[in-house]
Amino acid sequence: MPCFDRLEETAALWQQLAAGRNLLMLAPRRIGKTVLLNHLFATAPANRFRAILLDVEGLMDEKAFFRECCASIQEEQSTGKRVMASFAQRLSQLLHGGGAQAEEGWRGLLVRTDWQAFAEALLDHIDDHQDDPPWVILVDELPVFLQRLQERDGAAAIRDFLYWLRGMRQKHRRIRWLYAGSIGLDGVARRHRVEGALNDLDPFQLGPFSPDTARGFLADLAARRGLALRDGAADRVCERLGWLSPYYLERIAEDACARAAAGSVVDLGQVDAAMDRLLDLDKRLYWASWREHLDRNFPEPDRARLYRVLETVAKADAGADTGLLLAALTRGDQLVSELELRDLLDTLCTDGYLVRAADGRYRFQMRLLREWWLRFVVL
Ligand SMILES: Nc1ncnc2c1ncn2[C@@H]1O[C@H](COP(=O)(O)OP(=O)(O)OP(=O)(O)O)[C@@H](O)[C@H]1O
Ligand SMILES: [Mg+2]
Numbered sequence: 001m002p003c004f005d006r007l008e009e010t011a012a013l014w015q016q017l018a019a020g021r022n023l024l025m026l027a028p029r030r031i032g033k034t035v036l037l038n039h040l041f042a043t044a045p046a047n048r049f050r051a052i053l054l055d056v057e058g059l060m061d062e063k064a065f066f067r068e069c070c071a072s073i074q075e076e077q078s079t080g081k082r083v084m085a086s087f088a089q090r091l092s093q094l095l096h097g098g099g100a101q102a103e104e105g106w107r108g109l110l111v112r113t114d115w116q117a118f119a120e121a122l123l124d125h126i127d128d129h130q131d132d133p134p135w136v137i138l139v140d141e142l143p144v145f146l147q148r149l150q151e152r153d154g155a156a157a158i159r160d161f162l163y164w165l166r167g168m169r170q171k172h173r174r175i176r177w178l179y180a181g182s183i184g185l186d187g188v189a190r191r192h193r194v195e196g197a198l199n200d201l202d203p204f205q206l207g208p209f210s211p212d213t214a215r216g217f218l219a220d221l222a223a224r225r226g227l228a229l230r231d232g233a234a235d236r237v238c239e240r241l242g243w244l245s246p247y248y249l250e251r252i253a254e255d256a257c258a259r260a261a262a263g264s265v266v267d268l269g270q271v272d273a274a275m276d277r278l279l280d281l282d283k284r285l286y287w288a289s290w291r292e293h294l295d296r297n298f299p300e301p302d303r304a305r306l307y308r309v310l311e312t313v314a315k316a317d318a319g320a321d322t323g324l325l326l327a328a329l330t331r332g333d334q335l336v337s338e339l340e341l342r343d344l345l346d347t348l349c350t351d352g353y354l355v356r357a358a359d360g361r362y363r364f365q366m367r368l369l370r371e372w373w374l375r376f377v378v379l
Contacts (some may be wrong), residue, residue: 003039004220005213006032009206010039010073014047016202017136017176020171024201025180026143028352029289030247031206033180034354037138037322040178049104049136049176050076057141060148062115066122069137070106087125094121116164127172143181146188155192162189162197169200178204182289183351184297207262214244221253227260230267237271242367243352251278251286279372287372293351305329305336307377309344309362313354314373319361 003010012035016023037053044051052072059065073229074084088106095109110118126135141340149157169177179185179201189195189265209217215234222229237252256274260266278286294306312328313320320328322341329336345362346352355365 001035003032003035003144003306004217005209006036006039009036010043013040013178013204014043014049016204017049017178018047020173020176020201022177022200023179024185024198025073025178025204025206026183026185027180027206028245029182029293031167031208031352033182033206033244034140035246036206037140037178037180040136040138044136045078045133048133050078050080050133052076052135052137053140054138055140056145059145060344061112061152062119062149065145066115066119067107067110067215069119070110070122073126073135079129083126083129087122090125091118091121123168123172123175127174130174134174134176139177139179141181142179143183143185143188146185150192158188158192159194159197162194166197175319177201182293184293186350188297209237209244209246211244214249217246217249218253221250221267222257223294225257226263227257228265229271230265231273233266233268236268237275239365240272240275243365243369245366248278248286248366248368252281274297278368279375281376284376287369287376290353290369291377298347305340305344309348310353310373311340311378313362313364314327314370314378316361317358319359319363321361325362 013023025033025036034055041051041053052069054065054068054072056065056068059068070084070087074080076083076252084106088104088109091106091109091113092104095113096104146158146161149161165177169175185198186195189198205347208214215238218237219229236250241252252271252274253275256270258267259274260270277283294303298306308328309320309325312325316324322338322345325341325345326336326338329341343352345356348362349356352365353369354362358363364373
C-alpha cells in the first residue's frame, strides 16, 4: 500500500527520532498507522537510519517478539546479514565458550536461551556498530501483544516486559523505538499501574487527513481507475464524512468508481450513493472495530455507560451537553458523578468517537459514524 501524503508527519517523526526521542503513536483504528510505519521503514536509509519493522499482533510471547526482531534485522539491506552472523557468533561464544557448538545459528540459540539474556545480547550487539547508521525499531500493534502476554502469563508479564523495554531504552541510547497501536494502551497501563514504564516516551498524534489531502487522495484514487471527480464531489464526501480517515475515504471512492462508466466523471450523486451504501448492513465489517474497541477494552459498568453516552449524543441533533448526558446516565438509584462523566467523555474523545464543540456540546467526530450508530446500534 503506497503511502499518500503524510509528508508533514513523516518529516516530524524523523526529526524527533533523530533528536533522540522514543515515541508512542496511539491512534484510532484504520487511521493509517501501519501504512505510515511501512513508509518510515522504506524511507529509513534516506534518513540515515537502519529500520526494523515488527508487527507483533499475532505473536505469542517474548521469544517470538525477538525472533521477529532478528528476522527483520537479517533482511535489512545494508548491514543486516553481517550483523546477524556476527551476533550468532558472539552469543555462541558467550554460551559455549567457542566449543563444538560455536557455529550454531541465532534461531537455535534463541530456542535454548532465556529471552531476556538473548535480547540483551542482541541489543548490545546492534548498539555496538557505532560507525553505521543507528537502528530504529518500529513496533506495530504493541497493545495487542501485551494483551496476549496477559492472557498467557497474567498481568505481571505486562509489567515485566514494559519495564524491561524501558530499561533497554535507558541503556541503549542510540537505538530508537517507535511503538504504535490502536488506542487502549494507556487504559491497559492505568489498569495494571505500569504508566511509569511508558513515561520516557513522547506521544505522537496521528490525525486524519486534512481536507486538502483528502481531496487529493480522492482524486488520486479516481485517477488510478481512469476516472475523474466532478467539482464538489470531493467536498461532499469530506462534509458528510466529517472526519477524514483515509480508510473510509478509500471505501467511498472505490465504491463510487466501481459503479461509474469507464472514463466518466464521478458526480456528487454518485459519491452520495456510495456513502449511503457504506451504511448498508453488508458493510458492517467496515464499522465493526468501533464497537469491538468498547467491548474488548472496557469492563462493566464503564462499557454500558460509554454506550449510553454515545447513544445520547447520536440522538441529539445539536449535540449533547453534560446536563443531558448526566440525566441519561442516571438509572434508578445509580448515579454517575460529573467526574465520572468527564472520564467517560475524555475516553470517547481520545479514542476518536466524539469531539467537544465550541458550544461545549459533544458530537460524533465522524458524521457518517453517527449515521451508522443511529441505524445499527441505538435501539
Ligand atoms: N497514507 C495513506 N495512503 C494511502 N492509503 C492509506 C493511508 N493511510 C491509510 N490508508 C488506507 O487505510 C487503510 C487502513 O490503514 P492502516 O492499516 O495503516 O490503519 P491502522 O491505523 O494501522 O489500522 P489498525 O488500527 O486497524 O491496525 C489502509 O489499508 C489503506 O487502504
Ligand atoms: Mg495497523
